[in-house]
Amino acid sequence: MAKRLILNGFVMNAVSHIHHGLWRREDTLQTRFNDLSTWVDLVKILEKAKFDALFSADIIGVDPAYKGSWDTYIEEAVQIPINDSGALIAALISSTENLGLTLTSSILQEHPFTFARRISTLDHLSKGRIGWNLVTSVSHNAAQNFGFDQIVPHDERYRWADEYADVVYKLWEGSWDEGAVIADKAGNRYADPAKIHRIHHQGERYKVLGPHLSQPSPQRVPLLFQAGASLAGRSFAARNAEGTYIVAQSPEGARRQIEETNRYLVQAGRRPGDLKFIQGMSFVVGSTEEEAARRARALAEDISTDGLLAHLSRDLGIDLGQLDPDRPVAELDIQGVQGVVRTFEDANPGVIPRVRDLGQVYANAGNIVGTPESIADRLELWQEAGIDGINVSYHRLPGSFVDFAEQVVPxxxxxxxxxxxxxxxxxxxxxxxxxxxxxxRHPAARYRGAFAKAPAAAE
Ligand SMILES: Cc1cc2nc3c(=O)[nH]c(=O)nc-3n(C[C@H](O)[C@H](O)[C@H](O)COP(=O)(O)O)c2cc1C
Structure with missing residues (x-):
């Protein structure tokens, strides 16, 4: 019996997420991203097809990162305007019953105390369907919007993430013991003070006394996702995440990345299987191969190369609009998405990645064109390489999801x-x-019962 694939609908609360330029087509509702009905219709499509989750990506800044300005981003709506992913997820809870709802939140954007409470609230309201994609934000402007002059150096962001995760784990797992809530009406006791604890967190960036203000939600800790691709990122994911998003260029590349991350997982005291690998993919479906190819060509004509390169320039922290396309990437000082280079190297051992190769990493990674049968054949190869599931991104909203749900899912x-x-x-x-x-085996579990004997003197 085959193991099933996890299916996520991968979106952004914005006009244009990944396949830039396509928002201009007649057959997409991307410009209606401000309408709740666009998203309600989408989650109904996903839930009917038994998708596991809607995953909403998010960013918190726009950089003048392409051709020396931010004009391309604005003109081509490359992830701006963008609305908050957590607010969207909250609005979709009551339209869904089973669909997981994963929001993205950066360690920069919210203090961990308020974040932990907001997540607990959402997890209660959704009966335990909330996921959190923890990001460290690869943007200068993101840092500048939150009190810094420029981006916090890469590995330092992951140390920050360690502390951020530590604070929220303490609040979610350690502050309220099992059985703290008794809801005893006759005895006039809603909860037991002896089972609710301060966390006394004191670290490099945060000082949080606690207690957590929400009672334990169904999952306590939201399902945790992290898409680190650099060494520091993969190691963070191996320690903390229960799902990691990858963008391998081929099943072989995925296999290497998964094997390496699983080694970190074991070093972190966890087991293979504790971390699910979810590959980013997109699909162009046709009833014949020719029809699918024709559709793919039509989409390719509408794709904006500038949009793709602008997106990547932002993530890399390098203005690709100002570089010689033949320059080897190794000559550049990569502070941003180190993983983009690594995924290319994984997929093309021995090939020196050049600037012009990079745009394709985002555009073509996991893009499958074909009939439902040939798409399923290809997905079997990805699965044999070790992936547990896929993030389905869209060329048309909701058209790409309708095609996938109605033709590929069966x-x-x-x-x-x-x-x-x-x-x-x-x-x-x-x-x-x-x-x-x-x-x-998860690091949050160590805080269960950990604060029961916290010294009163620390008050
Ligand atoms: C599928 C996928 C989705 C991502 N979504 C977001 C996102 O919504 N917001 C964000 O700031 N970064 C996002 N990232 C970037 C990652 O969080 C991470 O910064 C990036 O992969 C670089 O990894 P590194 O920091 O280990 O180099 C995403 C990455 C991948 C592969």
């Missing part, structure tokens, strides 16, 4: 590669089949 279901029904319980239970809480 073929995947026939092969046992996609679920026909949702498993009961929270997002974590649906994905891992175990309990609603992080397992005992």
């Amino acid at each position: 073929e995947l279901q026939k092969r046992g590669l996609a679920q026909r029904e949702y498993a009961p319980g929270t997002y974590r239970e649906k994905l891992f089949g175990a309990g609603p809480r992080v397992n005992e």
Whole structure:
């Protein structure tokens, strides 16, 4: 019996997310991203097809990173305007019953105390369907919007992420013991003070006394995602994440990346299987190969190369609009997405990546054109390479998801590669089949009961 693939609808609360330029087409609703109905219709499509989750990416700054300005971003709506992903997720809770809802939040954008409470609130309201994509923000402007003159150096961002995660883990897992809530009306006791604790966090960046103000939500810790691709990023994901987003260029590249990350996972005291690998993909479906190819050509004509390069320039921290396309990437000082270079090297061993190769990494990684059957064949190869699931990105909204849901999902279901029904319980239970809480190997678990004897003298 084949193992099923995890299916995520991968979106951004913006006009243009990844496949830039396509918002101009007649057959897409991307310019209606401000309308709640656009997203409600989408989650209904996803839930009907038994997708696991809607995953909303997010960023918190715009940089003058392409051709020396931000004009391309503004003119081509490259991730600006962009609305908050967490607010969108909140608005979609009542339109869905089983769909996981993953928001993106940067360690820069919100103090961990308020963030932890907001997540607990959403996890309560959704009955445990919230996921969190933890990001460290690769943008200068993001840092400048939150009190810094420029981007915080790469590895320091991950040390910051370690502390941020530590604070929220303490609040979610350590502050309220199991059984703290008794809701005893007759006895006039809603909760037991002896089972609620301060966390006394004191670190490099945060000082948080606690207690957490929300009572424990179904999952306590939201399902945790992280898309680090650099060494520091993969190691952070291996320690903390339960799902990691990858953009390998080929099944072989994915296999190498997964094997390496799984080694970190074991070093971190966790087990292969504790971290799901979710590959970014897009699809152009046709009833014949020729029809699919024709559709792909039409999309390629509408894609904006400037838009793609602007997006990548921002992520790399390098203005590709001002560079010789034949220059080897190794000559550049990469502070941004080191992982982009690594994924190229993984997929093309021995090939020296050049500037012009980079645009394709985002545009073509995991793009499959074909019939439902040939798409399913290709997905089987990716699965054999070790991926657990896919992030389906769109060329048309919601058209790409409708095509996938109506044509590809039935073929995947026939092969046992996609679920026909949702498993009961929270997002974590649906994905891992175990309990609603992080397992005992996860770093958050060490805070269970950890503050029960915190000294009163610290008050
Ligand atoms: C599929 C995927 C989705 C991502 N989504 C976001 C996002 O929504 N916001 C963001 O700031 N970064 C996002 N990133 C960037 C990662 O969080 C991370 O910064 C990037 O992969 C670089 O990794 P590194 O920091 O380890 O070099 C995403 C990356 C991938 C692969």
